[in-house]
Amino acid sequence: MGNLGSISNMFKRIGVESEVTGNKEKIASAKKILLPGVGAFDAAMERINEGGYREILDRKALQEKVPVFGICLGMQLLTNSSEEGKLPGLGWIPAKTTKFSFENDSKLKVPHMGWNRVYEINQSLLIRDLPPEPRFYFVHSYYVLAENVNHILTTTNHGVEFNSIIQKENIYGAQFHPEKSHKFGMKLLENFARL
Amino acid sequence: MLKTRVIPCLQLIGDSLVKTVKFGSHGYIGDPVNTVRIFNELEVDELCFLDIRATREGRTPNLSILQQISNECFMPLSYGGGVKDFAVAKEILSIGFEKIVINTEAYNNPSLLTRLAEHFGAQAVIGSIDVKKNIWGKYQVFVNDGTEKTSLDPVEWAQKMQFHGAGELLLTSMDRDGTWTGFDVEITKKISEAVSIPVIANGGAGNIAHIREVVKIGHASAVGLGSMVVYQKKEMGVLVNFPDKVELEKNLE
Numbered sequence: 348m349g350n351l352g353s354i355s356n357m358f359k360r361i362g363v364e365s366e367v368t369g370n371k372e373k374i375a376s377a378k379k380i381l382l383p384g385v386g387a388f389d390a391a392m393e394r395i396n397e398g399g400y401r402e403i404l405d406r407k408a409l410q411e412k413v414p415v416f417g418i419c420l421g422m423q424l425l426t427n428s429s430e431e432g433k434l435p436g437l438g439w440i441p442a443k444t445t446k447f448s449f450e451n452d453s454k455l456k457v458p459h460m461g462w463n464r465v466y467e468i469n470q471s472l473l474i475r476d477l478p479p480e481p482r483f484y485f486v487h488s489y490y491v492l493a494e495n496v497n498h499i500l501t502t503t504n505h506g507v508e509f510n511s512i513i514q515k516e517n518i519y520g521a522q523f524h525p526e527k528s529h530k531f532g533m534k535l536l537e538n539f540a541r542l
Numbered sequence: 543m544l545k546t547r548v549i550p551c552l553q554l555i556g557d558s559l560v561k562t563v564k565f566g567s568h569g570y571i572g573d574p575v576n577t578v579r580i581f582n583e584l585e586v587d588e589l590c591f592l593d594i595r596a597t598r599e600g601r602t603p604n605l606s607i608l609q610q611i612s613n614e615c616f617m618p619l620s621y622g623g624g625v626k627d628f629a630v631a632k633e634i635l636s637i638g639f640e641k642i643v644i645n646t647e648a649y650n651n652p653s654l655l656t657r658l659a660e661h662f663g664a665q666a667v668i669g670s671i672d673v674k675k676n677i678w679g680k681y682q683v684f685v686n687d688g689t690e691k692t693s694l695d696p697v698e699w700a701q702k703m704q705f706h707g708a709g710e711l712l713l714t715s716m717d718r719d720g721t722w723t724g725f726d727v728e729i730t731k732k733i734s735e736a737v738s739i740p741v742i743a744n745g746g747a748g749n750i751a752h753i754r755e756v757v758k759i760g761h762a763s764a765v766g767l768g769s770m771v772v773y774q775k776k777e778m779g780v781l782v783n784f785p786d787k788v789e790l791e792k793n794l795e
Contacts, residue, residue, distance in 0.1 A: 356614060505746060529587075
């Protein structure tokens, strides 16, 4: 789910130049990278590995240290592994991705879908000056837990407390869809653009 | 955050936005894409689009207008109208809609609900029920944009839709549609009490007191707003708007 069209439009609205591309030269010269996620974990990792994007992305993220922002599945790809797949993730942030699992009689549903609050754990430029009571639109069946609490920017509760925004140095991830979260999402993308 | 979801339910005929009265005559509202931009400004939490004539006119969903709507839309979206098979529903979800609304096809082929729910999760499937009260006060279910009367009992049909996989119900009162006279609280209450999935009460909203009534007495978990969000007032000009959020919150506490 999610929509590249609405991400592009949100950037346009805040006056930020962006381009949806699979072109390696363009990615190699990008000043910032947004990694959206559509589909399943292994399919995405396979596309990154076998499409020949891995080396460029590793260089951008780990050597050049340009800001990289993974959203939804894109955040999960930043972690070491996911219960959704067998392939290792990018492993840029020490964390793992786990499936929500509730008792059958639980009122909690999987996927976690809907608006939910985020609670700040650590400060960061990415989440600076969000409108009061920040909330975002989530659609996901797997969630991220970082190994190091310093890498957690916000948490959200859906039966378990999971990491809704994470950061390690120049690498950021958000579990929700900023492009579907009107003023809250717009502020977040604006902050990312200003990093 | 609003505990009760307040959802503009917007009617399309092809690529035009319209608003009907009692499922009959309709007024022209404008361009849906421009309207979405206004709802972005108003920071609405969810939008629903229904192509009310697609099934009746034998049309498949207008994917090009849906793509344009989705690209402009900074909030979650649902779509209904002319969704007859799995493939087209999948396409609409991949365009960036979150939920599919099924009405007539659920009647013809309830297994579509099941297939969609198994594949995309029940949260992506809204069962839609159009009801009308007959002169003896009995509620009847209509399909095909209110043109075809069925023998279904609305409460039983709601339970069946839940059983088949709907994760949510959109309950529209044909008698109240476009009338500004308030929701049909009676049928909303009956259905809300008979199912465990959320019920969106739709049809008839004219003011915040109506919303409060259908939530507090009718136990609706969400409400759909039509005329109220596209007209200034009853019998006045087009004005895309949304009720005051502070006022709403106060009334829905």
